[in-house]
Amino acid sequence: MQIGRRFVLKAGVALATIAALPRALLAAAWPVNAFSAETATGALNELLGTEQTTPSDQINLDVPVIAENGAVVPITITTTLSNVESISIVVENNPRPLAAAFEIMPGTLPEISSRIKMGETSDVMAVVKTDSGIYSTSKQVKVTIGGCGG
Amino acid sequence: MRKAAAVLGVIVAALLVQQNALAGPEEDRLAFVAYFESRFPEIPFAQFANGIYAIDSDARKQWLEIEEFPPYEFAVERGNELWHKALPDGQMLADCFAAELPDIRGQFPRFDVASGEVITLEVAINDCRIEHNQPSLAYDSSEMIDLTAYLAFEARGTKVDIRVPEDQAGALAAYESGKRFYYSKRGQLNFACADCHVASAGQWVRADRLSASIGHTTHFPVYRSKLGGMISLQKRFAGCIRDVRAKPFELQSTQYRNLEYFLSYMSNGLEWNGPGARK
Amino acid sequence: MLIMALIALAGCSTEFERRFDEAERLRAEAAAAGSEWLETVSLLEQAQQAASRDDLDTAMELVERARFQAEMAVKQAAHEAETWTGRVVK
């Protein structure tokens, strides 16, 4: 299994070629169209080839109810779904909703944490692609504008 | 009659002493602690060092997630390198400080009899540099912040124990000046520090919850998510003063150093827990 | 006609300068008491800029706002000197 495979396939590059290339040459796998999309459905279509996802309670999305600061919103996604290929974070009301797309390689558990930016209150969607389908769960995170703090 | 007058005089003098004692720093501090403990009976004393995260559980969870790997660790690492790098004359910054590494942070702020002023950690670092013919660091330079972040980190777990020596009249005057600053309203919004951080601690102002003043000085410098960078305690003072629409003072001005002296004394007994992370 | 206008303008300028100096004096007094407000200096600067482009209505209005702020800041400091102790936690 090589870096970038799942998203590169969408770009129509042959898998055999990819497997033969040294890893450093594969940076182009960054899915530019998905990251440029201005809607969540557009991003999903570009990234995964479909905007259809199956709601799943086997995905745990841990985000705050009210973000202390929209610039740093802690997020953890874990799932008990098996054979996970990728986990993506979509912030519906961000100008470019796709925040990140993680390719999960063999050996790596589907448990990812990061910190994201949110411009305003929005649903945050965790999208999990497995070998059997595309699943998701969403939660709303409220973003308030402060001024003090610290 | 004369005897009666003498007795009265002694009583009056005793009362005056009593009066002075009541207004002394330790009595101030005990009243301060008692006030916050009665306002927040569910919060253990030691937790006040964590500011608003002692009070707000949703915010606390997010803060703990940042603390999993806080961005101030880069500042601590850089500060460690700077601290252990010899000055051009071969001397070390550590040679200026008569204390073990974990105890250096806690020596400040202190009152210096010779200059009649409060010396903060930042001032002490610059005094040391000047002694070794090095230019002062700007108080909000990354070098200064990194050094103080490192010393704060090394001091973790030691207790705040700021002294206002009774036999140094200037020390009490500096403390009193800081106390007056803290309780005086200023700016177009006409707020005192105490208006927000005593009477209204825990309340919401727009989208923010106000922290309690006890513990305010234990955890600086702080990585602020809002700024994506580190700020010093006095830079935070300046931010608050700007928020009430008053003109901020210069960093390490007499006003801020005295305020830091007073506020640090109010946190006696808590642990030094810097550097910190705040939103 | 031109001369009259210039005299009027000069007279106005003098009045502006007098008010400006008064506002600046009060601002310095507030600053000495450690009580200066955030925007007073900026209002004075804006007033001066308006005056330098002969927009005296704006200049006078700005200088009046600065003077009012400075006066309030001075009063605030005097009032606090008398009352701050009442706020101390006991």
Place this chain on the structure above:
Amino acid sequence: MASNIKIKTKISGDLVEIKSLMIHPMETGSRKDPETGALVPQHHITQLTFTHNDQVALVANLSTAISKNPYFSYKFRGAKAGDVLKVSWVDSKGGTDELETVLK
């Protein structure tokens, strides 16, 4: 120059938890410089790669919606002390950084 990436690892059994933090501005391209008022150009990590003993474990494709000074954690099964963990990234301006560490 030293790497601006930090890694912390914790092994329990054959499972290792990897936490990483890196310095990067992650500029959105829509933020104004507070002094000049000019827009700060977009500048962000695009792709971050973790490898265990040269085998790719995790690839993170990122947008500007990842916070400044990014943080990531994940878990990897089949790890043991002595394994070489490598983190590297490339950004939208062609910048790179990497760090290698040995699991303990």
